[in-house]
Amino acid sequence: MIEFTLNGRSVRFEGNPLTRLIDVIRDDLGLTGTKEGCGEGECGACSVLRNGKLVTSCIIPVGSVAGDEIVTIEGLRDTDQGRCLVDAFAEAGAVQCGFCIPGMVMAAQALLLTNSHPDEEDVRMAISGNICRCTGYDLIVDAVLLASRKGEGLW
Amino acid sequence: MTRIDDRIRRVDAAEKARGEAVYLCDVKMEGMLNARFVRSTIARGMIDSIEVPQLPDGYWFISARDIPEGGRNSLVMIAGDWRCFADGDVRYVGETIGVLVGPSPAVLKALEKEIRITYTEREPAITIDDAIAVKGGPILEKDDVHCSLVSEKGENVEDVLARADEIFEETIETGFQEHVHLETNAAICCIEDGKYTFYISCQCPFYVRKSVAGLLGLQPSDIRVKQTTTGGAFGGKEHFPDVLAGPLLVAESVIRKPIRLVFDREEDMLYSVKRHPSKIVFRTGLDKDGNLLGSDIDVYYNCGAYLSSSYVVLQRGVFHANGVYDFPSTRIHGYGMATNTFPSDAFRGFGAPQTLFAIETHLDHIAAKFGFDPVEYKRRYFLKQGDETVTQGHVVEKVVLEEMLDQVARKSDYWRKTKEYARGGGRGIGMSFYNHGGAFTGNGEQSIIKAHLKLVKDGDRFTILCGQTEMGQGFRTILRKIVASVLEIDMDDVVYDNPDTDCVPDSGPTAASRSTMVVGRLAEEAAMQMKERLDEEHVEIETEYRHPDGHPWDQSTFKGDAYLGYGWGCACVEVEVDRLTNEVKVVGIWSSHDIGKAIDELIVHGQVNGGIIQSLGYASMEKMENRNGHFRQTSMSDYVVPTSMDFPRQEWGLVDNPYEWGPFGAKGMGELVFNGADAAYIDALERALDVTINRIPMPVEDIEGVRHD
Numbered sequence: 001m002i003e004f005t006l007n008g009r010s011v012r013f014e015g016n017p018l019t020r021l022i023d024v025i026r027d028d029l030g031l032t033g034t035k036e037g038c039g040e041g042e043c044g045a046c047s048v049l050r051n052g053k054l055v056t057s058c059i060i061p062v063g064s065v066a067g068d069e070i071v072t073i074e075g076l077r078d079t080d081q082g083r084c085l086v087d088a089f090a091e092a093g094a095v096q097c098g099f100c101i102p103g104m105v106m107a108a109q110a111l112l113l114t115n116s117h118p119d120e121e122d123v124r125m126a127i128s129g130n131i132c133r134c135t136g137y138d139l140i141v142d143a144v145l146l147a148s149r150k151g152e153g154l155w
Numbered sequence: 156m157t158r159i160d161d162r163i164r165r166v167d168a169a170e171k172a173r174g175e176a177v178y179l180c181d182v183k184m185e186g187m188l189n190a191r192f193v194r195s196t197i198a199r200g201m202i203d204s205i206e207v208p209q210l211p212d213g214y215w216f217i218s219a220r221d222i223p224e225g226g227r228n229s230l231v232m233i234a235g236d237w238r239c240f241a242d243g244d245v246r247y248v249g250e251t252i253g254v255l256v257g258p259s260p261a262v263l264k265a266l267e268k269e270i271r272i273t274y275t276e277r278e279p280a281i282t283i284d285d286a287i288a289v290k291g292g293p294i295l296e297k298d299d300v301h302c303s304l305v306s307e308k309g310e311n312v313e314d315v316l317a318r319a320d321e322i323f324e325e326t327i328e329t330g331f332q333e334h335v336h337l338e339t340n341a342a343i344c345c346i347e348d349g350k351y352t353f354y355i356s357c358q359c360p361f362y363v364r365k366s367v368a369g370l371l372g373l374q375p376s377d378i379r380v381k382q383t384t385t386g387g388a389f390g391g392k393e394h395f396p397d398v399l400a401g402p403l404l405v406a407e408s409v410i411r412k413p414i415r416l417v418f419d420r421e422e423d424m425l426y427s428v429k430r431h432p433s434k435i436v437f438r439t440g441l442d443k444d445g446n447l448l449g450s451d452i453d454v455y456y457n458c459g460a461y462l463s464s465s466y467v468v469l470q471r472g473v474f475h476a477n478g479v480y481d482f483p484s485t486r487i488h489g490y491g492m493a494t495n496t497f498p499s500d501a502f503r504g505f506g507a508p509q510t511l512f513a514i515e516t517h518l519d520h521i522a523a524k525f526g527f528d529p530v531e532y533k534r535r536y537f538l539k540q541g542d543e544t545v546t547q548g549h550v551v552e553k554v555v556l557e558e559m560l561d562q563v564a565r566k567s568d569y570w571r572k573t574k575e576y577a578r579g580g581g582r583g584i585g586m587s588f589y590n591h592g593g594a595f596t597g598n599g600e601q602s603i604i605k606a607h608l609k610l611v612k613d614g615d616r617f618t619i620l621c622g623q624t625e626m627g628q629g630f631r632t633i634l635r636k637i638v639a640s641v642l643e644i645d646m647d648d649v650v651y652d653n654p655d656t657d658c659v660p661d662s663g664p665t666a667a668s669r670s671t672m673v674v675g676r677l678a679e680e681a682a683m684q685m686k687e688r689l690d691e692e693h694v695e696i697e698t699e700y701r702h703p704d705g706h707p708w709d710q711s712t713f714k715g716d717a718y719l720g721y722g723w724g725c726a727c728v729e730v731e732v733d734r735l736t737n738e739v740k741v742v743g744i745w746s747s748h749d750i751g752k753a754i755d756e757l758i759v760h761g762q763v764n765g766g767i768i769q770s771l772g773y774a775s776m777e778k779m780e781n782r783n784g785h786f787r788q789t790s791m792s793d794y795v796v797p798t799s800m801d802f803p804r805q806e807w808g809l810v811d812n813p814y815e816w817g818p819f820g821a822k823g824m825g826e827l828v829f830n831g832a833d834a835a836y837i838d839a840l841e842r843a844l845d846v847t848i849n850r851i852p853m854p855v856e857d858i859e860g861v862r863h864d
Contacts, residue, residue, distance in 0.1 A: 032181040033174020035386075037337045038420040042791040045337055073174035090168035093757035096765065097627025098171025099337035099386030105172055124799040131791065133335050133387050134627045136764030137799040139757075 004065045007031075007075025017063025022046045024062045025072055033073035033102045037131065044130030047103035047110075048072045054110035054129070073102040076109055081154050085109060088147035089140075096134035104130050108144045116155035117148060157639040157646040159819050162757060165632045166646070167384075167625065176384045179341035179356045180417050187343070190403060190416040191263040193218075193253040193270055194426060195245035198279035198495040198784025199291065202245060205252065206271040214257035214266065217406040218242075225372035230401050230463075232366055232394040237461040237498060239370055239401035245274070246294070246460035247497050248784040249426035254402040256414055279495035279784050283434045283455045286492035294460070294493040301458050302466040302491040306473050306713055308545050309484030312440075315449035319440030323521055327437070327513040328850040331779035332430035333788075334502060335796050338386020339423040342396060344403035345413035350657075351404060352379040357396040358388045359664040360656050361622050366397035367404045378404070382653045388626040389769070390501030393666050394464055395428045424794060425786050428500035429779060431456040431468060433509035435476070437517050445525035447536060449484030452476050454510055458491045459498035465491045468499070470596060472506035474717045477545045478514035479556060479588045480536035485545050495784050501666060503769065503829045507591055512774075512851065515587045515834035520847060528573055529838060530586050534560060537588075548716035551706065555810050556588060559725040559747040562808050567727040567745040579845030581734050584743075585838025586727045589831030592718025593823030594669035597708030600700050606674055607660035610638065610681035612694040617642065617685070619651040619678060621662035623670045628825050629758035630670050636755060637675050637818050641682035642689070660697065668823025671754060672720060672814070673700060679818035703816055720814045722827035723749040726767065728835040732843045737858040739775065739840065744805040748827060749812045752820035756809075759824065763807045766828030772797045774833035774851045 002013045006029065013024055025031050025048070034057060037045030041059035048057045049071040076082035085105050088094075095101050104127060111118055111126035118126065123144045124137070132140060148155070157163065170176045193216070207216045219240035222228050228242055229235040241250045252272065255263045278291030285291075286299035293299060309315075316322055342355040351373075357363055360380035368375045385392060399416050406414055418427070434455040440448040454472050458465035473489040504511075515533075522532035537556045541549055563586065564570055572584045594600050609620040619638060625631040631651055639646040662674045677698040688694045708715035729743035746767060753759040776795050780787040788794035813820025837848050846861050853861070 032177075035174075035178070035338070036180070037339075038791045040420070040790055040792060043337065043420075077173045086169055086172040089172040090164045093165065093168075093761050095165060095168040095171050096629065096761055097337065097385065097387040098167065098176055099178065101172050102174040120804070128798045128800045131335075131337065131796060131798065133337055133389070133769070133796060134765045135761050136766075136768035136797075136802070136805065138764045138804050139761050141799065141804070 002063055002066045004067060005069045007071055013062055018061045020058055021060040021062050021065060022057040025057060031072050031074045035099055035102060037099065044107065045100050045103045047106040047130060049106060049110060052113055054107055073105060076105065081109060081151065084151035084154055085147045088150060089143045092139050092143035092146050094135065094140040094143035100130060100132045104132065104140055108147060111144065112148060112155040120145065156643055157636060159636065159640040159754065163636065163646065163755065165629060165758065166635060167631055178338055178386050179343065179354060179383045182343060182354055182383065184343065184345060184413040187413040187415050188256050188258055188410065189260045189263060190406065190414050191255045191267055192251050192402065193255060193267055195241060195248060195250040195252055197245060197274050197276050198248050200245060200274040200276040202241065202243060203273040203275055208269045210266065211262065214255065215406065215410055216253050216255055217402065217409060218253035221405050221409055222370055223372065223408065227369045229369060230366050230397045231369065232397055232463040233467060234462040237463045239405065247495050249497055251402055254406055256406050256410055281494055281496055281781055281784060283432065283457050283492050286494050294495065299493040300490055301462040301493045302469060304470060304473060304489045304713060306487045306545050308543060308547055309449060312449050312451045312484055312486040315484045316438060316440040316451060319448050320443040321441045323439045323441055325437055325517060325520060326849060327435045327516055329433045329509045329512060330852050331432050331781065332502060332773050332777055333424055333779050333794055334389045334391030336387030336389060336391055339418040339420060340392065340395060340399055340427060341417040342399045342403055343413055343415045344400065344407040346407065346411060350379050351377065351407060352381065353400055354381050354383050355396050355400065356383055356385045356392060358392045358624050358626055358666060360654050361661045362394060362664055363397055363400050364656055367401045370401055370405055371408055379655065379657045381655045382624050384653065385624060385626040389503045390505065391428060392626065393501040393664060395500060420791060421789050425789055426497065428498055430502035431458060431465065431499040431506065431509065435510060435513035439517065439521065441521065445521065445527065447482055450482055452485065452487045454487060454489045456491050456506065457494050457496065457499060459494055459496045461498040462491065463498050464500055468501065468506035470713065472510045474546055474592065474596065475507040476510040476514060478511055479538050479590050479723065480533065481538050481542045487545060496781055504826045505667065508830050511589045511830050512834050516837055519838050519841065530569065533588060544717060546717045547714045551716060551719050552814060553812060554723065555749055555812050556723060556725065558810050559723065559749060562747040562810065563725045563727045563745050566806050567729065567743060569727060576842065578842055581843055582731050583839040583843030584727065584729045585835045585842060586725065587831040587834035587838065589724045590721040591668060591823065591827035591830050593672045593720045593722060595667055596717050597710055597715060598702055600673055601702035604663035606662040606677060606700040607697060608662050608674060608677035608681055609660055609695060609697045610678065610685055612685060614692060615648055617649045619649065620659040621674055622654045622659050623662055623674050624654060624665040626665065628762065629755065632758065633671055633754050634675060634678050637678050638682045641679055642686055668722065668826045671821050672817045672823045675754065675818040675821060676816060720751065720817060720822040722822050722824050724827055724831050726832040726835045728832060728839045730839040730843050732840065737855050739855060741802050744802060746805065747808045747810060748824065749810045750824035750827065751812060751814035751817050751822035753809055754819060754821050760807065762825060763828045764805055767805060767832040768797050768802055770829050770832040771802060771836055774836045774853060776852060776854050778852045778854050
């Protein structure tokens with residue numbers, strides 16, 4: 001049995017420890033905000049936080065997160081930081097098809113947790129593991145910079 | 156109250172950012188089964204046998220044999236030649252032979268490996284040159300030409316070339332491009348209220364039902380299609396969802412439980428439609444001073460194994476082959492070649508990007524040969540209002556390319572840089588010009604689509620009913636903004652949901668940059684009529700497309716006004732190239748576009764950024780190779796699309812040039828913004844390295860070869 005914390009709650013998983021974390025999150029726990037884009041850790045759509053660090057949940061076996069704290073978009077969106085990020089993404093026009101966006105929000109959160117006043121290059125680096133096919137990234141970068149300004153003191 | 160010039164928030168932004176939007180992969184139904192396609196592993200040959208192992212209880216293998224009597228094994232995608240299931244022979248790697256259905260995806264995957272299919276292989280034709288040579292014998296009745304057309308303007312081109320001082324001949328080629336919408340293709344087929352019903356990620360719900368109904372001998376209206384939140388499409392979900400829907404429908408007719416099919420990324424990459432590779436051959440007549448006299452242009456597109464929608468793609472390619480230039484005389488031949496590759500289909504630009512890239516690059520090469528600055532050379536030939544087009548029609552609208560050039564040249568400091576950067580000095584600046592004819596070609600909107608839209612008032616609430624889909628481009632927001640602005644009410648009081656074919660009129664496909672220009676106009680007209688009846692409690696208004704008078708088009712000869720409103724573009728790219736490693740760094744991107752009028756500048760900004768980056772990816776890194784019918788790039792690790800680190804922030808601008816027949820003066824723009832940055836990038840690269848480039852993609856690893864050509 002594998003125990004870990006998901007969005008602040010203790011979770012027990014009794015299946016195969018090699019099950020991908022994304023499948024546990026989406027199928028077993030029904031949290032569908034985390035998306036599968038590529039299944040090989042390339043696109044970042046499945047990004048979640050593991051002990052505050054950004055990871056791609058499609059290449060992590062659930063057995064390896066025993067004892068860890070996992071946060072998905074569902075655990076972030078209703079916090080002050082999450083609301084600020086969602087608001088900034090909407091305000092900046094950063095969302096098009098939206099499939100990559102929950103992962104982008106997680107990447108932005110991971111960045112702001114370590115650097116609350118990033119510059120454009122910091123943001124571009126922080127989201128470089130998250131592929132977006134729609135926006136060309138400029139407005140996503142704007143959104144993260146906007147969140148960092150509007151959320152002064154939150155991170 | 157919402158005004159058209161207000162900066163607003165997209166109506167779908169927050170729910171998507173919160174992870175609450177429901178994409179197909181998020182839909183769960185009671186007793187839902189999964190599906191997995193069983194596909195051809197060879198490019199061409201006869202199927203000798205299909206051995207299916209004993210399936211566990213609750214599992215099915217569905218194939219052509221399960222199409223009931225009275226049904227046709229055909230997917231109608233303009234042409235009806237694409238089969239739902241291969242039967243007897245296979246024509247490309249990945250062709251659907253059958254579909255396995257059952258509860259467990261893991262079991263389905265294992266079962267797929269146990270199905271033994273034996274073939275008698277034939278030599279496939281893979282490239283355009285293979286098809287021209289009819290390699291392996293004809294794919295079609297007598298040759299490998301799916302379709303062809305010719306478009307002529309001016310004098311007989313052979314006469315023009317005969318008196319030219321010089322004939323500049325060259326061939327320009329473009330490769331496959333994969334859409335890589337972040338959400339893969341996905342659909343569910345089920346029965347609701349006794350009716351076959353699809354939930355599907357798609358651009359065109361009405362296309363789906365029309366395409367598949369005949370499989371069961373049904374009418375389109377016997378099938379209901381509900382679009383789910385669509386995670387990117389770019390043309391890849393225009394017709395291709397039909398290829399998922401067909402087998403699912405046949406399976407549903409046998410199994411009668413909800414069946415879900417969600418492609419994984421590898422399937423979506425290997426077994427989905429791509430942008431047509433092209434080969435474009437120019438013979439351009441010039442006088443001794445380098446003046447253009449006329450051009451003979453042969454346009455070859457690799458359509459793959461089935462014609463499907465490729466004839467229309469080819470037509471658009473031919474009609475854009477002169478770019479934004481007024482050639483005195485042209486003869487443009489288009490050939491849609493049949494090969495044993497996965498059928499090519501719609502991709503943002505729909506055939507225009509290939510010929511536009513080719514003409515830009517061709518003119519750059521002529522200019523370089525005669526020592527002209529390419530921009531100075533090209534601007535001599537800019538089309539103007541009233542000029543004759545290559546289809547012997549006329550440019551209907553005012554053309555403001557000079558204004559756009561001026562805007563981009565000022566921001567990029569083009570005129571200084573073009574003089575100062577020595578050719579081959581490692582730094583280069585390039586510029587391109589392009590256009591995109593909005594909406595269906597000629598009178599297609601009137602004669603083929605006949606778009607309808609309904610606006611319904613219930614008390615203080617207004618509901619828009621039409622078949623246009625939101626796929627990320629922002630149309631749900633745009634349409635509500637148009638209606639709210641006309642009615643002078645708040646956007647929140649206007650409702651517009653993902654279409655359900657049982658509830659909305661058919662307003663035509665979400666394609667061809669027509670949604671805002673054509674359907675947006677229908678919404679504007681409906682709202683204007685509604686405005687006169689605001690005192691009534693319940694009002695229903697239906698509007699229908701009417702083609703403006705005085706713009707004839709003959710679809711049998713392809714003569715007349717092909718497009719009433721073009722979007723126009725100018726893009727500029729600056730690069731620094733490491734002359735030792737050939738590494739390219741893009742240091743500046745500037746653009747200006749004429750889209751008539753922006754309904755929402757922030758949405759347009761996002762479209763411009765995204766389209767330009769997709770085009771730069773197409774030119775610089777997105778390499779999809781096909782060997783013996785197999786695509787070599789199988790994942791996002793080896794088919795690389797741009798990341799946030801690959802290109803710098805863009806500077807962009809618009810010019811104001813309202814279009815008479817568009818809502819608030821708007822024209823199409825979704826495809827336009829893809830159509831030109833590729834050529835600007837290659838122009839810059841050629842100048843930086845003093846090389847001639849005749850093909851894209853041109854990834855860094857291929858540049859060394861060009862330097863030694």
